[in-house]
Amino acid sequence: MPDERPHPYDALLLLSFGGPEGPDDVVPFLENVTRGRGIPRERLEEVGQHYFLFGGVSPINAQNRELLAALREDFAAHGLDLPVYWGNRNWAPYLTDTLRELVRDGRRRVLTVATSAYASYSGCRQYRENLADALAALQAEGLTPPRVDKLRHYFNHPGFVEPMTEGVLTALAALPADVRDGAHLAFTTHSIPTASADTSGPVATHGDGGSYVAQHLDAARRIAAAVRAATGVERPWELVYQSRSGAPHIPWLEPDVCDHLETLHGAGAPAVVMVPVGFVSDHMEVLYDLDTEALAKAGELGLPAVRSATVGADPRFVAGLRDLVLERAATERGERPERCALGALGPSHDVCPVGCCPARTPRPAAAGADSPFA
Structure with a gap:
């Protein structure tokens, strides 16, 4: 376990997707998400x-x-002097505004945690591109x-895996006792184009679903x-x-969860x-x-179905993020901290290498080996 020093970092940035917070926000938010794609307002x-x-x-x-709030409380409870900021890609608080605030507060070395656990263009590289865009905007304003x-x-840190496991156990307990032991597990994630x-x-993992599929399967x-x-039950x-x-x-990656429910029902899954x-x-x-469409499909089929919990702000997840922050800080200081990971793939890279999760149209990306803001 690394010691409780965040140096050389002087801030943590929670970076997320963002979302509307009222009816008037919905279409402008979707315009932000789809900017440059030419999608008509009617479709939005x-x-x-x-x-x-x-x-x-x-x-x-x-x-x-x-x-x-959970990160700030956890850091304070463990004597970790590291302020936590929050910025979004597509809605307030916008990433550029948050980075501008960081500069005003004198922060010079920022560690970012994205609310996406896996490698992919949309789950990692695009966040890094947004960071590069925001940093370039600050530079254009004359800021450093x-x-x-x-x-x-x-995805394979105990702080993520253990709350997910407990969520499955809790969901199983909510099923009727006569079908519980025969319940199948359908691990769901966002479909993306197979090409992505x-x-x-990294380039070495490209092909056959790349790291995106491999990491999900490992978790x-x-x-x-x-x-x-x-x-004590082996579950399909x-x-x-x-x-x-x-x-x-x-x-795009398949099967769709609703199609899978039909397949399970047809095969006699209880x-x-x-x-x-x-x-x-x-x-x-x-x-x-899931909670609306997929559960409705299961209801139509007469297939007992429940959905397990995400990690959210579970204290184990928050503690896991603290562990990862301290691990990275120790690495940057030239130390060799323990790098905790479950499963077969081991800990992921700290710095995204060149060619990692490339976009179809190359763009600058921060926080990688080819970052223009190293």
Whole structure:
């Protein structure tokens, strides 16, 4: 365990996606998300209906506020003198504004934790591109941007895996006793284009789903094994996908969770637990695509189904992030801290190498080996 010194870092940045906080925010938020794609307003209003079902409010900002408060409380309780800031890619508080605040506060070395646990363009590289854009904007204003690093992927850290495992056990207990032991586990994550999946992670891992699929499978395998150890029951499980949003002619990762539920029902599965292993908190794609659409599909089929919890602001997850912050700080000081990871893949890289999760159109990205702001 690394010691309790954050040096050389003088701030932690919680970096997330953002979401609308009222009906009037929905379409402008979606315009931010889809900027440059030429999607007509009518289509955005159609997509926005998912948000309007929940009063036009995405839960993600409230969940980030809870995580922000939990990190600050945990750091203070452990004597860790590291202020925590929060910025979003697509809604207030905007990333550029938060970095500007960091500069005003005299912060020079910033460590970033993104609310995405896995390697992929949308889950890592795009955040790094947004960081580069924001740092360039500060530079254009005549400010000296801070050096920004990014925390390694935490999909296989005990602070992520253990709360996910407990969530599955709690969900199993909510099933009727006569179907509980036969319940299948459906580990769900966001579908992405297969081309993006195949090029996710370092170049050495490209192909056949790349790091995106491999990391999800590793986490799912570890959680399934822990559930088996706790219950004494070997349960069938599969990694499935949700929330596809691309053009129909472009291949995306499959099977879709609703299709998978139909397959399970047809095969005679007595019940299923949907495990949102790809998500850190219960944001809109969990509340709508799983809690609304997928549970409705299971109801139509007569298939008993429950959804397990995400890690949210679980104290073990928060403590895991603290552990990772201290690990990275010690590494930057030239020390050799223990790098905790479960499963078969081991700890991820600290610095994204050249060619890691490339975009189709190359853009500068911060917090990597090819960062223009090193």
